[in-house]
Amino acid sequence: MVFYQPGKTDHNLPRDPFKACVVPRPIGWISTVSPPNVTSPSQQENGTSSAAPVHNLAPYSQFNNLTFDPPYVMFSANQTGFGERKDTTRNAEATGVFCWQLATWDLREAVNKSAEAVPYGVDEFERAGLEKTWSEVLKTPVPMVKQSPVRFECEYYTTLRLPGNPPMGTVDVVVGKVVGIHISEDVLTDGKIDIRKTQPIARCGYYEYIVARETFEMIIPGDGANLFGLEGSVAKHKALRESVEKGEVDGTGPP
Known part of the structure; x- marks a missing residue:
């Protein structure tokens, strides 16, 4: 039996095992918009500005639902390697809204591409070749991934800030209330969401993912x-x- 104390004793394994212990983890593919009158670095450099919001899309491997009546979800965002809070967190707090979309097998390459760290102001939808659709009930419209078969519209509720070790620094646990749910009829069978049709992907340990295609009942x-x-x-x-x-x-x- 391997036993170690994180941060205190060595596990003596070739790779850190912690994230491989709690699996599979659903992916929080979160979309947000920047608050009004926020300029990107390129606009600041050129001395230009625009009231148009910047669209952001990023996957978070520490994500889940918290309860169902009413429904709440959470995602956890580490700081960047430069000690800055993630754009997703800042946008959600500033605008009070964000959206979640189901990460699927068919969209796996777009999910991976949207995970790359890029300068603020880069539209990950366009970069990943994703078509946008829009939220319907949020006070600030938020783009969503049209190709994703399940999408949530969320109102920001709170952020729990956990202390973290450098270079990640503070970890932001963001909680939102789900106020709108979109489900494609193409993934329903007898009125139930069919896992064989959605084929969601989830994070495992290391660089590994898993795709769900089968279920069993208890x-x-x-x-x-x-x-x-x-x-x-x-x-x-x-x-x-x-x-x-x-x-x-x-x-x-x-x-």
């Missing part, structure tokens, strides 16, 4: 009310809550 035995959360069923969750408020059930079973 239903937890016992109280059926506990399954509402596993299903992510807002309707059933609401019905149970209302039944509890009316005194029809005690909250430990289905209404």
Whole structure:
């Protein structure tokens, strides 16, 4: 059994194992826009400015949903090697909005290309050859990857700043509330999102990814009310809550 204390003792392995332990990790392919009147370095150098927002797209391998009623998601962003906060974090905080799109097998090369560190002001959508579609309910319109079959529109909620070791420095854990969900009918089978059609990719350790094409089911035995959360069923969750408020059930079973 390998045992080590991160930052204190050596694991004596050829590569660091930590990120390979928690797998697979869903990818937070996050799009944002810059706040008004922010100029890119090239505009500053040329002495020009534009009110047009700068569009940004980047994948984050530490991402997940947090709850379902209402739905929240989070992504974790390290600082750059120059000690600067990521554009995604700054944009989300400044505008109060961001979007997430599902990273799929068909889009894997675009996901990888959008991960490259480029100067502020470079449009990763254009650089990766991605067509844009737009959010519908956010106060500031945000571009989304049109080719992605599942997309979330999110309102920024908060940032938890964790201390990190140089050169990464502070780690920003950004939380957003999901206020709009787009699902292509092409990836549905009998009203359910079909993993065989979406084929999402996820991060593993080192430089490895995985693609999901198969699933299996297990239903937890016992109280059926506990399954509402596993299903992510807002309707059933609401019905149970209302039944509890009316005194029809005690909250430990289905209404």
